[in-house]
Amino acid sequence: MKPAPFTYHRPETAAEAVGLLADLGDGAKLLAGGQSLVPMLNLRLAVFDDLVDVSRIDELSGIERREGHLWIGAGTTEAAVERSAEVAAAVPLLARATPLIGHRQIRNRGTIGGSLAHADPAAEYPAVVLALDAELEAVSPRGARTIAAADFFTGFWSTALDEDELLTGIRLPVRGGAATRCGFGVREIARRHGDFAIAGAAVALEVDGDDRVVRAAIGLFGLGSVPLRASAAEAAATGRALAEIDADDVGRVAVADLSDVPSDLHGSAAYRTKVGAVMVARAWADAAAEATVGATAGATNG
Ligand SMILES: Cc1cc2nc3c(=O)[nH]c(=O)nc-3n(C[C@H](O)[C@H](O)[C@H](O)COP(=O)(O)OP(=O)(O)OC[C@H]3O[C@@H](n4cnc5c(N)ncnc54)[C@H](O)[C@@H]3O)c2cc1C
Secondary structure, eight states: OOOOOOEEEOOSSHHHHHHHHHHHGGGEEEESSOTTHHHHHHTTSSOOSEEEEOTTOGGGOOEEEETTEEEEETTOBHHHHHHOHHHHHHOHHHHHHGGGSSOHHHHHHOBHHHHHHHTOTTOHHHHHHHHTTOEEEEEETTEEEEEEHHHHEEETTEESOOTTOEEEEEEEEOOOOSSOEEEEEEEEEOSSTTSOOSEEEEEEEEEOTTSBEEEEEEEEESSSSSOEEOHHHHHHHTTSBGGGOOHHHHHHHHHHTOOOOOOBTTBOHHHHHHHHHHHHHHHHHHHHHHHHTTOOTTGGGO
16 A cells, blocks of 8 residues: 655754644644554555654654653654663653553654554553643644643544644653652553553552552543543542552442443454453552552652
């Protein structure tokens, strides 16, 4: 399959990329790793007159510890995220979710910004940034702005980004401290290794010195037309001692009010809901074990 003809642009800076988007208008599209966009172009599910390749803009790439958060450039490849000791120490949930994305060849090219901007509801990163309360930085001809992950995913494959807006970086809060311990878990079920998840869950937990939950965040993927937070299950767990919480109950509550679970040849809505509850329960159990057993204050979160 071949894409329809397009003009290829390769800006050197973010400002140049934004300028090109503004000049070229609706027929232009950003290209990062191409792992989602190129198959769509090849199948002619998408047709654009101009592609603006941002994959070689240095300022969009990098991983840096900054005041209270870890900054990851939108153009940073998934493979670089996977290899980063800084990511593993500061935001373990992101590190653990990354190897679940496709295959190594895809992660070598695919970028964190591309994955978030593509906003596939079955993708791992959208659910992870939701669970971590990340903030997304974007720039357009109107200037720079920051979008909370909770406001970013607006519909199936759609985000709060304007057509002429470039995602530049992701700010991930570094959690845990002297008084709390963190635990993280991510689980998914897929037909084959490397396939998109049929259903999955990412859990970030923070407990106090008495093992009482002070923060519970559960991101769901593959279980709706957008990635979701399981707010009712989070609220039910918050303030309770970890030992009193049954992981299976967390799973049941997490899926109880889902209203648009997909149904397709990979699985019916009922099947997805059922295995979704199991994925939540397992991810919760992993996170709870990490937050409790043998953990010292703050150690799980650098
Ligand atoms: C066989 C296969 C299996 C896969 N399996 C998985 C999987 O299991 N889990 C998963 O999460 N993903 C999976 N993917 C997708 C992969 O993670 C992609 O890398 C990712 O979705 C898109 O990243 P990209 O950098 O390649 O973006 P591109 O494909 O280049 O772009 C994707 C979209 O994002 C926009 N975009 C890119 N960068 C920016 C930016 N900086 N600012 C604004 N918009 C931008 C583009 O315009 C386009 O609309 C798979 C892909 C393939 C081909």
